[in-house]
Amino acid sequence: MAENRDNAKVFFVGTGPGDPELITVRGMNLLKTADLVIYAGSLVREKVLGYCESSPEIRNSASMSLGEITSLMVEAVRAGKKVVRLHTGDPSLYGALREQADVLEKEGVAYEVVPGVSSAFASAAALKRELTLPGVTQTVIFTRVEGRTPVPEKERLSLLAAHGATICIFLSVAMMDEVVRELSAGYPQDTPVAVVYRASWEDESVVKGTLSDIAKKVAEAGINRQAMIIVGQAIGDNPGENSKLYDAGFSHGYRE
DSSP states (O other): OOOOGGGOEEEEEEOBSSOGGGSOHHHHHHHHTOSEEEEOTTTSOGGGGGGOOSOOEEEEOTTOOHHHHHHHHHHHHHTTOEEEEEESBOTTSSSOHHHHHHHHHHTTOOEEEEOOOOHHHHHHHHHTOOSOBTTTBSOEEEEEOOSSSOOOGGGOHHHHGGGOOEEEEESOGGGHHHHHHHHTTTSOTTOEEEEEESTTSTTOEEEEEETTTHHHHHHHHTOOSSEEEEESGGGSSOOOOOOSTTOTTOOBTTBO
16 A cells, blocks of 8 residues: 655665564564565565565565666655665665665655664674773774775775774675784784674574684684674673773762
8 A cells, every 4th residue: 555645755774684573663664564665685584574564565676776776666656655675784884775865865755764783783792792892992893805895995904903993894704814814914813703604593603713713713614605703802701891881989960
């Protein structure tokens, strides 16, 4: 059923890292009332389509070009329909969101972005670790190594590693030897590294090590895709310092 034309819009929805229950309540409710759902079939789990309740038209964008995807969205909104465009994780990270949004803006089509749970956070949950730790690091870097998509020279892992922050490396486990080589230019060899395969999926697995042995362990585990690499002292066994938030000697607006 199409909505009133005044409310017709494209909603970019992050479905989360894999577990269908990790979509947000807002994202789930949008699927329930969608007229058209376009999902990235090579990435988004079809289980999430089970939230659809209004028998929407469902299209898999895996074999579609940018022009085909955006034309479909524009035509649907102009026909008064609610469109849900499903991305994995959070649409703002490696999601090709901007190029789609630019077309919609040019065509005068309204859209919203609904955030999702990134695989970086699902991976941290699998490790039962904070990515930031008082006295260790308060900075997290999201990056990847160069593949089909180039990476600026000033963002090479060897340069980012010099900060000593926690680094979450997307889309790069197939190049694990290169990742380790680059990171070794800034981190000591005993720096903790974890590789989380398919975080939040039923077959999730975790490989832990240090820069000195993680590449070998990952190769032995046969992991070469769909994995997050996290490196830094924050994910190791060093407890760091306790935060001031719950320190009995630290006063704030809710505790004198």
